[in-house]
Structure formats: structure tokens, C-alpha cells
Amino acid sequence: MPKIVFNSPDGSQHVVEARNGSSIMEAGTRAGVPGIVAECGGALACATCHVYVADPFRDAVGEVGDFEDEMLDDAEAERTAASRLSCQIPMTDELDGVEVTVAPEQ
Amino acid sequence: MSEPQNLPARTGVLVVGAGEAGVRVAASLRELGHDEPILLLGDEPHPPYQRPPLSKAFLDGTTDHDTLALRTPDFFREARIEVRTGRPVADLEIDDSGAGSARCAGGDTVAFDHLVLATGARARTLPIGGADLDGVCTLRSLHDAETLRARLARAHRVVVLGAGYIGLEAAAVASARGLDTTVVERENRLLSRVSAAPLSEFLLDRHRAWGVRFELDTEVREIVGDSGRVQAVKLADGRELPADLVVVGVGAVPGTELAEKLGLEVRRGIVVDTAGRTSHRGVFAAGDCTVLPHPHLSDELLGVESVQNANDQARAVAAAVAGVAPPPPAVPWFWSDQRDLKLQIAGISSGHDSYVVRSSSSGNDVTVLYYREGALIASESVNRPKDFMAVKRALGKDRTIPPTAAADPDTLLKDLIIDRT
Incomplete structure (x- = not known):
């Protein structure tokens, strides 16, 4: 199973295995990674699973969707070019080792 | 988790209820450094799961x-949260201190120092003839959703009671499955308990465009x-809708x-x-089993059935049990997915005395902003995420957000936010 490296706002790092097809958010919340709130469970309704994707994986995670784009604009933490809602990134073998930093406010 | 496990002595x-609220109480206690044993007792056979997708993505098969x-078995093990x-x-x-003991069906008992009730809610049934017929379903639990999903796969004519x-x-x-679908509603519009008429009308038009028929009033x-x-x-007028x-x-x-057995105050929910x-x-107590003070109407109590409320009440309970400062109050919010419509609701609209509607010329979206004594208290948006945020x-x-300026759908609401006077 591909792995995800989460850097949490509290400074801790968590390496979590994910099923192919499940989202980065799902893998993180089920493992209890601190900082990911993900209140809507991946319905793209809350913008509380905001992460910054590390450079080497920026392209591999794909494009920001239209609705996600609007939600990200108004997310609590600053939006950068690395910003994504982690519920919108399904895991694949190509993303094995992907590193994300959980946004400090959700 | 399939092997029946004995309870610890x-x-x-002790958290009674292993849904969103119960799991969050346990997880928050650990995040706060609370080190005492924690036991979650769930009455359903499944490991803790999310309820909102049951009527949405789980029901449509996606x-x-x-x-x-909700969490992996590893999470519970590593957090030393016992789940039964x-x-x-x-x-x-x-x-008098709140410590005591619980007896499970079957006779096992467990003693506890602290008790949290997160017993949720069950689907209301109708006190009418035929409510127990095969093919009449409620939608609340995973079991309900599995049953309904299987039946949708072979149904032809669906009647939904309640809008x-x-x-x-x-x-x-x-309707997305192409089934003949009719909704029967006692009130004269959709979502009458929570929404203003323009939102009801918007949803009525969209559902009708999908081929859904409505019997209102x-x-x-x-x-x-x-x-x-x-x-x-x-129906009361004698007509029969085949289903x-x-x-x-x-x-x-x-x-x-x-809660009632314990003599706790209950007014519809646990107060x-x-x-x-x-x-x-x-x-x-936390989650759907509770009622709390209404934010706008003094002397009234409000039940808020949402993931957000379950989580935020649970965090407050965990803080109180752990003896630390309560978390700051959160904004109630809620969502619904209906085909290509995403509803996002912020705040509690009941108690509003006026509202403002924003809608783009495309007609594919709408936001209703609710006001009480001139101040914004809530909004409901369909496909307008920036308004919601x-x-x-x-x-x-x-x-x-001043109501007059808010009516222009092309002005960003976030640029209109001002202090309350």
C-alpha cells in the first residue's frame, strides 16, 4: 500500500499507509493524524482538510477542481500554490511517499 | 472485532454510544493527555462509522x-481506547459524583468513574397502518442504508415520505437511478422546518427537473x-400512489x-x-441525543443533528472531563448532497425575522442569508461555496454582513463583513 507522510501543525510527523483509491484525507483522519479536521468526511463541503503538498509531488496529485478552488480561496489558513483539500486527492502507487503539511488552521 | 469480547471490570x-460523538469524546480525551482507561460501548454490530454518506455517496454506490x-482498529489500539x-x-x-456501573444486555457489568451518553437518535416511524410492511424503509443506520441500497437496485416506483x-x-x-419517484410532504413546501421559501422553491424546481413528483400539503x-x-x-384524500x-x-x-432512567432532565433530547x-x-452527553440552549431564542432548546455539533459537543465534554478550559464556541454548519447540488448551511436560521436572497443569472445557484434584528445569523447556499465560507x-x-449590500450576487460576501453594531 502506498505511504503518506503527514507533517502536523504540532510538529509531529506521521507515516500512514493508504488503500489505493482512498483519499489522503481518509487515510489521515482514520489514523488520527493531528490537525486534519475533515468534518464533512470528504464531501467537499467544509475545507477543513487543507494541506500543502510537498514540491516533488505537486504535479502528481493532479489539478485543483472548480469547487475545491472556490473553497480553498476562503480556507482558514493561507492558500499557496501548494494548497489542496486532501479529500480530493485519491492515493495511487505513483503517489507512494507523498509528503503533505497539514495547514495550521482549518 | 467479530469475536464477542468481555467487558473490562x-x-x-465510559462512553455509551460509538458514533461520531462517542468516538470524538474518546479521541479528544487522548489529545488532551487524559490517561485513564476509556471504554466505548456501541449498540450496533459495526465498528464506528460515518453516518452522513449513508444517504448520499453510500446509497448511490460511490x-x-x-x-x-471513522477510525482504523490501529488507531483505537494505539490510543488505548477499548471499543465494544x-x-x-x-x-x-x-x-452523586457521576461514578457508577453499567450493565449490558447479556449481564456483563462495568464500573466507571465518568459517564458520557452519546446514544444518538433513531429514525422516527409513522404511526399509521402498514408502516411495518416489507419494502417500507427508514434511513438512519448502516443496516438501514444497506437494506435500502439493495432495494433501490430492484425497485421501480419509490414513494418518499417527508421532504x-x-x-x-x-x-x-x-431519481438519478431513473426510478419513478414521488415525495409526499405534510407541509406546503420542502425543508419547511429549517428553510425559507426561496430555498424550498429552488429545490422543488430542481427535483422536478429530475423527474421527481411532489405531493405537498x-x-x-x-x-x-x-x-x-x-x-x-x-393519501388522506383517498388517492393511492403505487409503490x-x-x-x-x-x-x-x-x-x-x-438518561430518563437516571432521572436526567429530558425535553425531547437530553438537556x-x-x-x-x-x-x-x-x-x-453529546451528539444527536442532546438538546442545547437555542442561540437566538431564550427559553427554547434546540436539537442539532449534525457531525459538526456532535464533534464540537464532544470536544467540550472531553475538556470538562479532563478538567481543562473549554474549546471556543463553534459555528454550527451542515451540508447536503443532492445530485449536482451541494447545500452548505452555516448558523442556525430558526428565529430569523428577515432574509436576503442571492442568485446568479444562470439560476443554477442560490444563497439565502438569514437575519435577526438586523444581524446575520445563518445562511443556506446551493452551489455557492464562497457565500457559505x-x-x-x-x-x-x-x-x-449588511443585508442591502448582500443582495448583489456579484459582490463577494467576504468583502462585506463588518462588526456588529
Whole structure:
């Protein structure tokens, strides 16, 4: 199973295995990674699973969707070019080792 | 988790109910450094799961069982949270401090120092003839959703009773499958309990465009069957709507039986304060089983059935049990998915005295902003995420958006946020 490296706002790092097809958010919340709130469970309704994707994986995670784009604009933490809602990134073998930093406010 | 496991003889915190609220109480206690043993007792057979997708992505088949899990078994093990499923609590005894013991169905007992009730709610059923016929379904639990999903796969004519969120979500899924779908509602519009007329009208138009028929302002007399199988829904005016599947979406009833046995104050739900404390200082409750002070109407109590409320009440309970400062108050919010419509609701609209509607010329979206004494209290948006985010932010900072300026759909609401006067 591909792995995800989460850097949490509290400074801790968590390496979590994910099923192919499940989202980065799902893998993180089920493992209890601190900082990911993900209140809507991946319905793209809350913008509380905001992460910054590390450079080497920026392209591999794909494009920001239209609705996600609007939600990200108004997310609590600053939006950068690395910003994504982690519920919108399904895991694949190509993303094995992907590193994300959980946004400090959700 | 399939092997029945004995209960420990005693625990520090007993959480009755292993849904969103119960799991969050346990997880938050650990995040706060609380080190005492924690036991979660769930009455359903499944490991803790998310409920919202049941009427949405799970029902339409785009989400599977694994995706519903709230936490992995590893999480519970590493956090030293004991979880027992399929273990309904039959009886509770508590002393003045709130410590006591619980007896499960089957006879096992467990002693505890702290008690948290997170007993959720169950689907309301209709007190009419035929409500127990085969093919009449409610939609609340994973079991309900599995049953309904299987029946949708072979149904032809679906009648949904109730035009609340669950009813409309079920109608959206049924119509997307190409099924003949009719919604029967007692009130004269959709979502009448929570929404203003323009939102009701917007949703009515969209559902009709999907082919859903509506019988509004209509009472159901009985559900008619043959050989135990549902055949039709009989309306008060005598008409019969043929149906091989009936979905009853007429609300939820808080699970208050244990609270009542303990003599706690119950008014529809278990009455709690903002810290999740019940009328017994040592007993806490969180989630759909509770009612809390209404934010706008003094002397009224409000049940808020949402993931957000379950989580935020649970965090407050965990803080109180751990003896640390309560988390800051959160903005209530809620969502619904109906085919290509995403509804996002911020704040509590009941108690509003006026509203403002924003809608783009495309007609594909709408936001209703709710006001009380000139101040913004809530909004409901369909496919207008920026409006939702702006209102949520304004309410979180106790600020407002002037109603006159808000009516222009092309002005960003976030640029209009001002202090309340």
C-alpha cells in the first residue's frame, strides 16, 4: 500500500499507509493524524482538510477542481500554490511517499 | 472485532454510544493527555462509522464500507481506547459524583468513574397502518442504508415520505437511478422546518427537473400492502400512489431512555449546557441525543443533528472531563448532497425575522442569508461555496454582513463583513 507522510501543525510527523483509491484525507483522519479536521468526511463541503503538498509531488496529485478552488480561496489558513483539500486527492502507487503539511488552521 | 469480547471490570470513562460523538469524546480525551482507561460501548454490530454518506455517496454506490470507517482498529489500539460493538447498555447506576456501573444486555457489568451518553437518535416511524410492511424503509443506520441500497437496485416506483434532508437525498438518489419517484410532504413546501421559501422553491424546481413528483400539503392515511409486501401509499384524500419501495424520512427521535432512567432532565433530547453537562453535574452527553440552549431564542432548546455539533459537543465534554478550559464556541454548519447540488448551511436560521436572497443569472445557484434584528445569523447556499465560507467566517468572529449590500450576487460576501453594531 502506498505511504503518506503527514507533517502536523504540532510538529509531529506521521507515516500512514493508504488503500489505493482512498483519499489522503481518509487515510489521515482514520489514523488520527493531528490537525486534519475533515468534518464533512470528504464531501467537499467544509475545507477543513487543507494541506500543502510537498514540491516533488505537486504535479502528481493532479489539478485543483472548480469547487475545491472556490473553497480553498476562503480556507482558514493561507492558500499557496501548494494548497489542496486532501479529500480530493485519491492515493495511487505513483503517489507512494507523498509528503503533505497539514495547514495550521482549518 | 467479530469475536464477542468481555467487558473490562472497570474503566475511567465510559462512553455509551460509538458514533461520531462517542468516538470524538474518546479521541479528544487522548489529545488532551487524559490517561485513564476509556471504554466505548456501541449498540450496533459495526465498528464506528460515518453516518452522513449513508444517504448520499453510500446509497448511490460511490462509497463502500471501508470508506465509512471513522477510525482504523490501529488507531483505537494505539490510543488505548477499548471499543465494544453490538453491546447495548441495559441499565446504569450512578452516585452523586457521576461514578457508577453499567450493565449490558447479556449481564456483563462495568464500573466507571465518568459517564458520557452519546446514544444518538433513531429514525422516527409513522404511526399509521402498514408502516411495518416489507419494502417500507427508514434511513438512519448502516443496516438501514444497506437494506435500502439493495432495494433501490430492484425497485421501480419509490414513494418518499417527508421532504426534509433525508427524504430529499433519498429522492435525489432514486431519481438519478431513473426510478419513478414521488415525495409526499405534510407541509406546503420542502425543508419547511429549517428553510425559507426561496430555498424550498429552488429545490422543488430542481427535483422536478429530475423527474421527481411532489405531493405537498398532503397527509398519508396508510401504507397498503399485499401478502406483507408494500403496494401503495394511500393519501388522506383517498388517492393511492403505487409503490414497491417506501422511504420514511420524517425525522429522528433522540435516544433518551438511559438518561430518563437516571432521572436526567429530558425535553425531547437530553438537556445539556455548552459544556455538555446534563442536569446531573457529573454526567455528560453529546451528539444527536442532546438538546442545547437555542442561540437566538431564550427559553427554547434546540436539537442539532449534525457531525459538526456532535464533534464540537464532544470536544467540550472531553475538556470538562479532563478538567481543562473549554474549546471556543463553534459555528454550527451542515451540508447536503443532492445530485449536482451541494447545500452548505452555516448558523442556525430558526428565529430569523428577515432574509436576503442571492442568485446568479444562470439560476443554477442560490444563497439565502438569514437575519435577526438586523444581524446575520445563518445562511443556506446551493452551489455557492464562497457565500457559505464567508458567512461561516463572519459568524465565527461574531460579525455581520449588511443585508442591502448582500443582495448583489456579484459582490463577494467576504468583502462585506463588518462588526456588529
